[in-house]
């Protein structure tokens with residue numbers, strides 16, 4: 001097991017597996033018929049996934065515009081409290097646009113539900129959702145993603161952009177920090 005910051009990390013999804021799945025997701029997205037696509041990466045957790053996915057989208061023949069939406073979900077440690085606020089909004093006018101929201105994990109669904117409603121309120125024509133990981137066991141909102149990288153066990157994961165207190169985002173894989 002890789003050891004980072006003195007802790008063993010159990011790998012759930014390795015770099016090669018993620019890269020292969022990103023290619024499949026991109027082809028799936030390309031075949032969905034989005035027009036003049038605007039992708040919106042939800043910061044901070046999705047920045048690594050978004051960076052790889054947009055290049056895979058290029059490989060699949062798409063030429064999206066790329067934007068960022070930074071939200072805070074007031075997590076106390078590893079548990080989400082429910083309240084969501086916008087820390088930094090998108091700059092683009094989304095009215096009439098096909099939007100694809102990219103996030104790292106769909107868990108309670110509150111983040112994606114908030115972002116999707118915000119884009120529909122602004123009259124986006126179509127709002128799709130792509131997440132790297134789906135943790136279906138903890139939903140508080142009845143929302144699903146249109147495109148899912150992997151179904152993830154109900155564990156707190158790190159790496160590939162995802163953090164504990166801003167650490168472990170640099171890992172090229174997704175894993176679980178093991179107990180000492």
Ligand code: IMP
Pocket residue numbers: 045073080103104105106107108109110111112155156157158162163
């Ligand atoms: P939701 O609003 O409960 O669906 O939570 C989604 C957000 O919580 C994601 O965008 C992640 O940033 C964060 N999150 C949920 N589970 C994990 C995890 O296991 N590791 C790191 N971040 C997580």
Ligand code: MG
Pocket residue numbers: 042043044045046103104105111
């Ligand atoms: Mg996040």
